[in-house]
Amino acid sequence: xxxxxxxxxxxxxxxxxxxxxxxxxxxxxxxxxxxxxxxxxxxxxxxxxxxxxxxxxxxxxxxxxxxxxxxxxxxxxxxxxxxxxxxxxxxxxxxxxxxxxxxxxxxxxxxxxxxxxxxx
Amino acid sequence: xxxxxxxxxxxxxxxxxxxxxxxxxxxxxxxxxxxxxxxxxxxxxxxxxxxxxxxxxxxxxxxxxxxxxxxxxxxxxxxxxxxxxxxxxxxxxxxxxxxxxxxxxxxxxxxx
Numbered sequence: 001x002x003x004x005x006x007x008x009x010x011x012x013x014x015x016x017x018x019x020x021x022x023x024x025x026x027x028x029x030x031x032x033x034x035x036x037x038x039x040x041x042x043x044x045x046x047x048x049x050x051x052x053x054x055x056x057x058x059x060x061x062x063x064x065x066x067x068x069x070x071x072x073x074x075x076x077x078x079x080x081x082x083x084x085x086x087x088x089x090x091x092x093x094x095x096x097x098x099x100x101x102x103x104x105x106x107x108x109x110x111x112x113x114x115x116x117x118x119x120x
Numbered sequence: 121x122x123x124x125x126x127x128x129x130x131x132x133x134x135x136x137x138x139x140x141x142x143x144x145x146x147x148x149x150x151x152x153x154x155x156x157x158x159x160x161x162x163x164x165x166x167x168x169x170x171x172x173x174x175x176x177x178x179x180x181x182x183x184x185x186x187x188x189x190x191x192x193x194x195x196x197x198x199x200x201x202x203x204x205x206x207x208x209x210x211x212x213x214x215x216x217x218x219x220x221x222x223x224x225x226x227x228x229x230x231x232x
Contacts, residue, residue, distance in 0.1 A: 033219065037166075044123065044226040045158075045166065045209050050219050059218045095165055101219050105154040105212065106171035113165050 002026045004034075004096050004111035011117045012086050019082035020114045022096030029077040030054040035099040035107065036070060036081045040092040050099055051079055086118045124149065124210055124224035131230040132200045140227045142210030143192040149212045150191035157186060157195045160207045160226075170195060197229070205231045 007021040022034060036048040049060040053072040060070070072079040079096055094114045097107040124144040132138040142149065142157075149155055153173045158166035168177055170186040173193060183198045193212070197204055207226050214222035 035221070037223075044207075045211075045223040047211075047221040047223060059220065061220055097166075099219065099221070104172055105221065106156045106168055107158070107166070107211075108168055108177065110165040110167070 002098060002109040004098065004109055006094075006096060006111035006114045009115040009117070011119070013120055014085075014087055014118055016086050016118075017082070017084050018086055018116065019080050020094060020116070022079045022081075022111050024077045024079070024098070027098070030074050033099045033101055034072065034079040035097050036068075036079075037095045037097060037107075038064075038092050039095065039113075045095075048081070048094075053077075053079065086116075088118050088120075090116060091118045092116060124212065124222055126208075126210060126224035126227045128225070129228045129230065131232055132197075133232045134200050134202065136200050137196060137198040138200060138229065140195045140197075140208050140210075140229070141192055142194065142212075142224045144212065144222065144224075145191055148214075148216055149188070149193055152213070152216070153188065154216070155186070155188060155193040155210060155212045157184075158209045158211070160209065162206075166209065200231050202231050205229055 003025045005023045035050040038046045048064040049070045051058045051070045053074045069082045096111040098109045155173045157170040159169050160166045173188045174186040185196045210224040214220045
């Protein structure tokens with residue numbers, strides 16, 4: 001069974017850094033793309049970017065380029081989303097999801113979400 | 121890129137059918153059969169219910185069906201049940217060369 005398990009909720013202050021994680025199991029982590037999706041309170045889904053852990057090929061939505069960093073550590077089947085300086089507007093739920101792209105487009109497995117709260 | 125356009129809300133009575141549309145001119149909705157749909161209940165993560173416009177993953181009820189005409193994709197839910205009350209999101213590629221995905225704004229389905 002494909003599983004993505006995300007790190008727990010975070011409460012941070014503006015200006016602080018943060019790195020959240022997403023650990024995959026039950027499939028070949030290195031040959032599947034992992035995407036990060038933001039959902040602000042009461043709002044819809046926003047695709048942030050994607051990483052291929054096999055070679056760390058990373059692509060970003062123009063809306064998030066330069067705002068976050070997506071990375072992975074294939075030795076521990078884990079993908080990361082990080083901020084160097086958080087803002088209140090980064091408060092949201094963040095999901096990782098396996099994005100299947102081979103002749104299709106679907107997110108077939110989702111993490112449980114990591115809630116990030118940024119407040120002074 | 122702007123989100124794909126979905127109605128903010130739809131409603132229907134138990135047993136009826138309802139359709140949610142998803143349109144986008146700056147996406148690949150019209151160019152490829154690469155539209156998927158997700159159901160999200162309050163407090164939960166999204167769940168894949170339709171992919172490649174009209175395919176259902178194993179375990180998804182056949183009351184859910186998808187279609188596409190031109191730049192507009194549609195999700196139809198037949199035989200509405202109380203458990204169908206949720207938010208629904210479509211998605212497609214904004215840029216297939218970079219795997220950049222764009223989601224619809226979401227539609228709240230209310231089962232009356």
